[in-house]
Every structure is written in structure tokens, then in C-alpha cells.
Amino acid sequence: GENVEQHPSTLSVQEGDSAVIKCTYSDSASNYFPWYKQELGKGPQLIIDIRSNVGEKKDQRIAVTLNKTAKHFSLHITETQPEDSAVYFCAASITSGTYKYIFGTGTRLKVLA
Amino acid sequence: ETGVTQSPTHLIKTRGQQVTLRCSSQSGHNTVSWYQQALGQGPQFIFQYYREEENGRGNFPPRFSGLQFPNYSSELNVNALELDDSALYLCASSRPGQAGNEQFFGPGTRLTVL
Numbered sequence: 001g002e003n004v005e006q007h008p009s010t011l012s013v014q015e016g017d018s019a020v021i022k023c024t025y026s027d028s029a030s031n032y033f034p035w036y037k038q039e040l041g042k043g044p045q046l047i048i049d050i051r052s053n054v055g056e057k058k059d060q061r062i063a064v065t066l067n068k069t070a071k072h073f074s075l076h077i078t079e080t081q082p083e084d085s086a087v088y089f090c091a092a093s094i095t096s097g098t099y100k101y102i103f104g105t106g107t108r109l110k111v112l113a
Numbered sequence: 114e115t116g117v118t119q120s121p122t123h124l125i126k127t128r129g130q131q132v133t134l135r136c137s138s139q140s141g142h143n144t145v146s147w148y149q150q151a152l153g154q155g156p157q158f159i160f161q162y163y164r165e166e167e168n169g170r171g172n173f174p175p176r177f178s179g180l181q182f183p184n185y186s187s188e189l190n191v192n193a194l195e196l197d198d199s200a201l202y203l204c205a206s207s208r209p210g211q212a213g214n215e216q217f218f219g220p221g222t223r224l225t226v227l
Contacts (some may be wrong), residue, residue, distance in 0.1 A: 006155075006197075032214045032216065034214075042220055043115070043117075043119075043133055043203055043218035045115070045218070046215060070184075091155075097142065098169025099161065099207060099214050100146065100161060100171065101146075101156070101205075103148075103155030104155050106154070113157070
């Protein structure tokens with residue numbers, strides 16, 4: 001069935017270093033890939049997304065890359081700051097029919113000051 | 114903030130009881146999706162409502178049901194609560210076809226079943 005694998009489950013980096021989180025999806029029909037940041041006690045917040053007709057997208061310190069052939073997509077955070085500490089989720093979706101998201105299992109990012 | 118609100122914030126029920134959770138979607142959004150997020154896990158899709166009709170359902174039993182109202186707000190109802198239903202319940206609103214497929218999540222309702 002539909003599945004999204006996410007790695008690593010936890011990630012600790014020093015402030016100022018880069019962090020990379022990787023996801024793999026199973027449904028080749030997936031064409032929309034959002035990334036969410038979830039802080040303690042809050043709902044997921046959309047931070048960046050990418051569509052299947054694009055290979056890379058960047059927004060300030062955050063970038064996402066997509067390899068459709070390998071069914072991989074990754075989140076890159078540069079110059080990490082303590083406020084980047086949170087749980088990050090990737091998701092895959094098909095933009096037709098039921099617009100449901102299949103989420104990964106999450107990555108707990110800790111940025112050490 | 115996303116403009117999506119949920120109530121109540123927290124809820125404690127006992128096994129076998131019924132619960133209703135509520136969600137108000139972002140202005141202009143006609144689609145509401147519900148997700149269950151167990152502790153330490155990613156959200157799992159329960160179902161979606163589009164223009165007051167169910168538009169897809171995940172792998173959840175029929176005791177999970179929902180409604181969407183003409184103002185696009187929505188309810189999630191769970192009957193015969195089980196211990197495993199303890200989770201954070203999230204709703205997300207969207208407007209498919211406009212600005213892509215972005216879903217905007219509310220803060221969630223934390224349900225504890227004892």
C-alpha cells in the first residue's frame with residue numbers, strides 16, 4: 001500500500017550546521033510533497049512544499065529536493081538555529097480525487113546552542 | 114497561525130463512550146480532512162469532506178464518522194471508544210484546485226481514553 005519512509009528519526013546538530021532529512025515514497029502517482037514542522041503542543045505547520053514537475057525549491061534557509069525516478073525527496077536546513085528544534089514530517093499526496101496526505105513517521109531535530 | 118480552529122483542546126473519556134470533535138476551516142476553504150496522530154507517530158488520514166460529502170476514507174472502522182456543514186466547518190464523531198483511540202486529532206482545511214494542494218492544520222484535540 002501507500003507508504004512514506006522517513007529518516008533519521010532523531011537528528012542533533014550544532015547551531016549553524018546543516019540538517020538533512022530524507023523521505024522515500026511508494027506510490028508513483030504522488031505529485032505533491034509538503035514538509036511540516038510540529039512544535040510541542042501545536043499542529044503541524046507547512047514550511048515548504050514541492051510539486052513533481054520541479055526538482056528543487058528553496059526558501060531562505062530551507063530547501064527541498066525531489067528525485068522522481070528514485071521516489072526520494074529531502075529537506076535541507078542550513079545555518080540551523082535553536083528555534084529550528086521541532087519534529088519535522090514529510091508527506092506525499094496526489095492532487096486529484098481525495099487529497100489525502102501520507103505522512104512519514106517524523107524526525108525530531110535538536111539544534112544545540 | 115493557520116486560521117483553522119479546533120475544539121475542545123483536551124478531552125478525557127472512558128472506554129465505550131462517544132465523542133464529538135469540532136473544526137472550523139480557514140476562510141474560503143471548502144475541504145476538511147481529519148487525521149489521527151498517535152504519540153510519536155505521523156498523522157494518519159481518517160477521512161476528508163468536500164462540499165459536505167465524504168471524499169475518501171482511510172483505514173478506520175465505521176465507528177469513526179463525520180459531518181461537514183454548509184459553512185464548511187466539520188465534526189468528527191467516534192463511537193464505542195477504545196483505549197487505542199487515545200491520540201491527537203487534527204483537522205486540516207484546504208481548497209483543492211486553488212494554490213495547489215496545501216492543507217493547513219489546526220492545533221488539534223488531545224483525546225485520552227481511560
